[in-house]
Amino acid sequence: MLHIVKKDIPKTREKIVVRLAAVLAALALASILVLVAGANPFELYFGIIQGCFGSVYRFAATIEKMVPLLVLSLGVMVAFKMRFWNIGAEGQFLMGAVGTTLVVRLLPDLPLPIMLTLMIVVSFFFGAVWLIVPAFLKARFGTNETLFTLMLNYIALTLVTALQYDFWKDPAASGMPKIANLPQNALLPSASGFNLSILMAVIIVLVMYYFMNRSKIGFEIAVLGESENTARYIGINVTKTIMIAALISGGLCGVVGMMQVTSVSGALSTQITGGLGFTAIIVAWLSGLKVPFVVVNSFAFAVLLQGASYIQTAFQIPGSVAEMIQAIILFFILGSEFVIQYRFVSDKTKREVA
């Protein structure tokens, strides 16, 4: 019998080596798939690089994919730091987008700066509410936040579906079930493909770095996540801290909804999340819940996403192949975490009887 034993502390060098090896192994395995699909793996991998960095426009597209993922991951990270398993980023994202659209529908003629500010506030609020409800119920009644936040995703999705197909359906879209595009005064300004959400993301990263490392509440969240007993012993108000963390976590995910509606998609739809709310969980976790690594990993994931969409068109390979390459790489990286943290021990020495 083999036993699995946790390693003491993995060394930084070992971590880097293992992860690099995982990526290389993943690419090797993916090559077989690429060959079957009828393309040259080397050209294809080079194509991914090309697709991400080959031109200003393509680089802008990469960043455009990075921004929502980055902010979502930061949002998820805050909750995870407290061991509060918010897997409802999708729902908070959608609700933020609903809030944004609501602002435009109620006050369509606001000037751009006021419009954007109001949309940020409202989307933050909408996202936050979608997490504060389960947080409150957990703090008060001990409900399971994992199930709760997951189910709220579906409620948000159903709400958006109802809006898209009925209540907010655009009459001018000749029967197409879509919500009207936002007017010009509600779109984020952009220049050569780079839009204002990048600046927002930079500010959010800086604020979150300060928040997690240098603020009282950030510190309390970290203590609470490590040990609720200790938190109680030093007099942290547990309920209050949970609520604040939920507010920030849900709020950030909500703001992503605003960014996405006002730049990339231009309108609310059931498609806007693209599953990023779930990818964010992986990014936050792989980054060890640390802000700088979240930035790095979001970028790496954005490269995968953008590269995949580029090679579909450039190499004429099916989209599913690109997705599978992504999945293989991800699978190997996640698997390598196991190798980094655990090792196998034979238990022969342990038990001779029985």
Place this chain on the structure above:
Amino acid sequence: MNNDYVVKMENITKVFGKVKALDHVEFSLKKGEVHAILGENGAGKSSLMNVLNGIYMPDSGQIEVKGQAVNINSPKIALDLGIGMLPQHYKLVDVFSAMENVAAGSRKTTPFLNKKKILDEMGKLIIQLGMDINPNKKVYEMSVAEKQSLEIFKVLYRGADILILDEPTAVLTPQEIQNLFEIVKKMVATGCSVIIITHKLEEVMEISDRITIMRKGATIQTVNKDETTPQELAGMMVGDMMELNVPYVAVERGPKALEVKAITAIDRNKVHILDHVSFDLYAGEILGVAGIAGSGQKELCEGIAGLYHLKSGEIIFEGENIVGKNPEKISQMGISLSFVPEDRLGMGLVSSMDIIDNVLLKDYRNKKGMGISRVVSRDKAEALVERLNVSTPAIENHAVSLLSGGNIQKVLLGREIELEPKLLVTAYATRGLDVGSSQIIYELLNEQKAKMKPIMYVGEDLDVLMSLCDRILVLCEGRVTGIVDPRKTTKEAIGLMMSGVISEGEQACSIS
């Protein structure tokens, strides 16, 4: 030859790491007797029973069951030999009925539940033992005592005739204890033999036929109940006074610093975990708190710190009743609590953080504004490491969980003392420490005492308590059974109080 002995354990030794949990222990059980095992915490009672039940494998020694030498590798084998142990924490399925719980895991159970047959069998046994069990009642509807009866029943139903009860009365009310003893007597009458682990002398005297006293992993003596007295038992339990190097510092005691008036608390099992506890604490004294584990020490500490809900009573600190204030407020008033739990890291420290951040834990609120600063904490952490001789490779980016137990405790206690609290409550500060590290902790406490700080020290080792403390408060089942001057009393007397005999000294507790 020894057919009347159902269990004979000889020369049992069991070592955990460096600790000898059992040191050449002898134990025997006669057929049809109730045999009590008596001893303080850590005396090895539970370890010995875990060996008999196949949970621990002894490092050396022989076990004979019903005249045959056996090798008990697992609880399953123990049960085949007729040995069943009642777990301290009940293992019942809440949503199942009594009958379903009995059937689950029993080897008599067929793949398809034959309810009628099981009910018939259960019925017979229930009548035989006079137990009050309703087979159709769900476990979540049962009281603690009912759950316990069900656990006993489960073991008997599976065919055990040697029953081990590990502190069965701890969670029961006096009436329930009487019921339990009735059942035990009936079991014995039907030919079972019972081993009962306890540290309550009155119960021992009431129920048992023979008594084995254990201390520090060794058997002291086995005596017949009829030939002994509670005083003699208490004496054997605590042993002779040991000369320790724990220095007592004489300090003229100052004014009253804390007044605790009849505080009462109720735990989850609706047991009075604190029952009208009253005492005063003076500046410049160390008040020791002694008692068997789980007598309310933790709740007392947490009650003072505002972490445990007190049902009634008052705690007066600086002229103000602090009962009902939140922990943050109480800690701001200058009451510091350092409680070292069994796992050492659960309370007070964050294991994954470094020393600086752990010092910061108690410090960060002092800074104005939203932010935190590690500058002050770094200095304090450096001073702490220096002064207490904490051996650590770094105070930064080196999680405290990587330090040794002694160093972790130095960090915890050192931090509390650095804060210059007005009142220091510390529990099990030397838990698991070696002699040298313990010494540093005692010196720290004495130093604080000399500075006229009021200190409450909850301890496990009576010898230490008696040499370190000015007065000792003895708790038994949440009640104060005595507050004594250790220099004017004997260890045996304190042992008696710990076992529930109320002292006629300074203060008797009021029972309502």
